[in-house]
Amino acid sequence: MKAVIIRRYGATDVLQYEELEQPQIKPDELLVRVHASSVNPIDWKTRKGMLSFLTGNKFPMILGFDVAGEVVAVGSQVTRFRVGDAIYGSTKFPGGAYAEFAAVPENLAALKPTNLSYEEAATVPLAAMTALQALRDLGHILPRQKVLINGAAGGVGMFAVQIAKAFNAEVTGVCSTKNLEFVKSLGADRVIDYTEQDFTAEMIQYDIIFDAVAKRSLAHCKKVLKPNGVYISTLPTPDVLIQGFLSMFFPGQKAKFVMEKPNAQDLVYLKELIESGKVRTVIDRTYPLQELAAAHAYSESERTVGKIAISGSGV
Numbered sequence: 001m002k003a004v005i006i007r008r009y010g011a012t013d014v015l016q017y018e019e020l021e022q023p024q025i026k027p028d029e030l031l032v033r034v035h036a037s038s039v040n041p042i043d044w045k046t047r048k049g050m051l052s053f054l055t056g057n058k059f060p061m062i063l064g065f066d067v068a069g070e071v072v073a074v075g076s077q078v079t080r081f082r083v084g085d086a087i088y089g090s091t092k093f094p095g096g097a098y099a100e101f102a103a104v105p106e107n108l109a110a111l112k113p114t115n116l117s118y119e120e121a122a123t124v125p126l127a128a129m130t131a132l133q134a135l136r137d138l139g140h141i142l143p144r145q146k147v148l149i150n151g152a153a154g155g156v157g158m159f160a161v162q163i164a165k166a167f168n169a170e171v172t173g174v175c176s177t178k179n180l181e182f183v184k185s186l187g188a189d190r191v192i193d194y195t196e197q198d199f200t201a202e203m204i205q206y207d208i209i210f211d212a213v214a215k216r217s218l219a220h221c222k223k224v225l226k227p228n229g230v231y232i233s234t235l236p237t238p239d240v241l242i243q244g245f246l247s248m249f250f251p252g253q254k255a256k257f258v259m260e261k262p263n264a265q266d267l268v269y270l271k272e273l274i275e276s277g278k279v280r281t282v283i284d285r286t287y288p289l290q291e292l293a294a295a296h297a298y299s300e301s302e303r304t305v306g307k308i309a310i311s312g313s314g315v
């Protein structure tokens with residue numbers, strides 16, 4: 001099969017399009033013909049070696065977590081899928097989706113939403129599950145709560161706005177000038193242009209502040225977070241870790257960071273939200289697998305609105 005691999009950590013030039021053996025699936029895995037994948041910041045952070053303490057130095061390495069495609073073989077213990085099923089889901093850490101075929105654990109997959117293309121479906125798993133688990137599992141979001149999403153036009157933020165609205169929260173999105181209308185179209189009740197206004201200087205207080213781009217610290221947000229509010233970040237900064245530890249013993253504001261835990265149950269739940277029209281995905285750009293280096297470079301520029309799809313892998 002064709003795949004994009006890295007043989008060392010580094011810049012985009014370490015991404016090489018080569019021929020490899022197809023993965024051998026385990027009894028609880030699916031062999032999936034990959035029709036599409038996507039780019040998440042964790043992919044290029046892994047490529048750069050920023051997570052080498054977790055990924056080690058076992059090369060060649062195939063990156064990419066998000067996958068959408070067709071099941072071509074199933075392991076002996078698989079019960080929920082059969083050959084020919086269209087699925088979406090996640091590969092195991094540190095990846096494997098940037099290839100024509102990928103091994104996908106049964107417990108990290110679900111049937112693809114019927115109203116999404118493969119490219120659209122591939123942009124959902126990591127970003128949408130991160131948003132869902134941050135708001136539902138860490139924020140314990142409730143109807144009519146005031147929720148602020150910082151970075152509302154990005155991949156995680158885009159889903160967070162819609163998921164918060166699906167929980168009937170009152171949502172404020174923070175983004176740049178050019179993305180105001182986009183965030184409004186996602187359902188945000190109010191949108192703040194961070195180039196013109198600092199949300200931390202407002203008089204409004206929020207039940208949940210989800211910093212989906214990890215740009216503002218808890219210290220910055222304290223004044224606009226309710227006394228028992230929850231601040232959630234996508235990065236485990238010292239500020240968040242210390243405050244999170246202290247909040248286990250003292251009442252008041254909580255600080256947490258979200259580390260996405262891929263699972264089939266959340267994929268099924270997101271599928272229902274998508275098929276009911278409550279959540280949609282938006283693709284900024286689509287690249288063929290051979291141009292993955294350009295896709296990574298664009299993601300690193302932090303100018304992405306919505307998601308970056310990788311198409312054509314196993315078509």
